Amino acid sequence: MIAVLGLVVGVVAGLLVRPEVPAAVEPYLPIAVVAALDAVFGGLRAMLDGIFDDKVFVVSFLSNVVVAALIVFLGDKLGVGAQLSTGVVVVLGIRIFSNAAAIRRHVFRA
């Protein structure tokens, strides 16, 4: 419950404050958000499986974000930033879909 409240408060704060995104971080923010979404769906599925562990969640969340940003950064340096970020988004999207399928089976039993 507290966690859901945290998400809601974060969205509201982001909409109200509307901070200027620094130009250096700008290409990485969308990828980081997608990676964090993936970690959240993974955590939700683990909770439904009854194997949720907060330490694992924190580590996977942070490492997902850092690795995704790192891949995009590397891609930019190599000159294939657009393609590589597309690849990252595709992989994360596939993971999010499979996690969502597992959650759906738990919640709707279908």
Added chain:
Amino acid sequence: MSDHDRTNGHRFRAELPAEVTAPPSAAEETPGERTPAALTGRQRLVKGLWPPRVTRAQLIVALLLFGLGFGLAVQVASNSDGDSALRGARQEDLVRILDELDDRTQRLEDEKQGLEKQRGELENSSDQAEEARKQTVEKERQLGVLAGTVAAQGPGITMTVQDTKGRVEADMLLDAVQELRAAGAEAIQVNGVRVVAGTFLTDSGDTVSVDGNKINAPYRFKVIGKPQDLEPALNIPGGVVQTLEKELATVTVERSSKIVVDALRAAERPDYARSSSR
């Protein structure tokens, strides 16, 4: 597939239908003992949501989710700003867009040059048409003076022939007209009748007809031309004036800087003669 799956052997449970977990929970619910492993996913979700518990794990997850929500909202807001459609674009995309814009500018520039050239040609041709029209109008006026269809004015002389005895005849007036023409007269009228190329003079009783119009003495010639040429031409010894005075007529010749020849004649289309210049 997330990192949690690898922590223990529950990995395959997610792949299986929910029926695998449902039977034990249904079977063990009757004794009333609630071990977490016996719960279904749905029950765990409900338990996690309500009642809220403030634990370390909950707070940490809430912090991380706060960060996620914040980043999500910021990204969505900055993406939908509209004015900064190019702000998030990569360098290569920007270069491509710039190239396309350059190409487009070049194409439009070419088109503009073509259109300007066309405009110049059109203006040129319309100038030429205007010039041709002006020349035509000018020529029409000049020819109109000769054909008697327009009024004319300019320097010239006035010759008045007083014929008290009625002895002046058509051939004498014709001589006068011929003499004036030879001296460079450009427009002539006699008593309100314009003298043109086809003019004829005939005797009709005591008076004279010009192109069938009877005119009576005194005969007044209005002539446009160079006065210094016209007057001597009439006054030469044995010329028009002396011939008329022999017939007891009085002739006066006056120079004037402004003579108006305003007798007109309708433009007539010749019946037989056609222009062969075309």
